Amino acid sequence: MTGQARVVIVDDHPIWREALERDLVAAGCAVVGAFADAEAAVRTAPALRPDVVLMDLQLPGMSGVQGVAALVGIDPAVRVLMFSSSGEDEDVLAAVKVGARGYLVKSASKRELLDAVQRTAAGEAIFSPGLAALVLGEYRRIGRDEPDPTALLTERETEILRKVSTGLTARQIAESLVVSHRTVQNHIQNTLRKLQLHNRVELTRWAIEQGLTD
Structure with a gap:
């Protein structure tokens, strides 16, 4: 805002x-x-x-x-x-x-x-x-018919996560979205923090497991 x-x-x-x-x-x-x-x-x-x-x-x-x-x-x-x-x-x-x-x-x-x-x-x-x-664990535990794995993420974070899952670098993602490299890095760090993950490898694996691929 x-x-x-x-x-x-x-x-x-x-x-x-x-x-x-x-x-x-x-x-x-x-x-x-x-x-x-x-x-x-x-x-x-x-x-x-x-x-x-x-x-x-x-x-x-x-x-x-x-x-x-x-x-x-x-x-x-x-x-x-x-x-x-x-x-x-x-x-x-x-x-x-x-x-x-x-x-x-x-x-x-x-x-x-x-x-x-x-x-x-x-x-x-x-x-x-x-x-x-x-919170994410609870979403999984209650077994919704169509669980939303990105419930804690903004639309932009989800969009970037999908691109991360394809193996694109932060610079490549920035170019495709016409935003700065730093902006993409900040979104990736926010996503890691929200999902309690430690690096891009874990993030990519999580995204693929959840079907978040382009």
């Missing part, structure tokens, strides 16, 4: 909420709403047209997971990034299953948080280290 990311914060701890707003504004984001509970966010946030809703998990009354479900019910395109002290598997999966676009634990650094907000606003699925593999 271009321009300021419009962010809504939902956190019942005033100190956390104020610190988040201060950091986001300092980073160039527009905080268009800040709420102490999910009910207020569900009533008001859709009209604020946020690019990202930064949602705590444990909230008074309606939980963060219930809040995500309600917001997605109003607008399926809403991008909710969970920001919670809990990294428990069941909490992460519960949030993702109702429509959260990503999940970041509160032990993340300020830089990681700000980066996650910007990338969520741009349409990426962002997870704390280790959680992306958990």
Whole structure:
């Protein structure tokens, strides 16, 4: 996306909420709403047209997971990034299953948080280290009729992944897509991180196994 990311914060701890707003504004984001509970966010946030809703998990009354479900019910395109002290598997999966676009634990650094907000606003699925593999594993475990192996990837990342699987170099991919070599490298690194893979060999093997070939 271009321009300021419009962010809504939902956190019942005033100190956390104020610190988040201060950091986001300092980073160039527009905080268009800040709420102490999910009910207020569900009533008001859709009209604020946020690019990202930064949602705590444990909230008074309606939980963060219930809040995500309600917001997605109003607008399926809403991008909710969970920001919670809990990294428990069941909490992460519960949030993702109702429509959260990503999940970041509160032990993340300020830089990681700000980066996650910007990338969520741009349409990426962002997870704390280790959680992306958990989510992908769950997609495989539940055995969907037509599982989406690229559920965590953007369209561009998937497009580049298909070309990687054919053996093209980053420079060749850049030429075919008319983008810079650095842009392709960045997308490949993002994909490796999301899929918890270590190098292009593993990435190519994974893509071929999933049928992601041109």
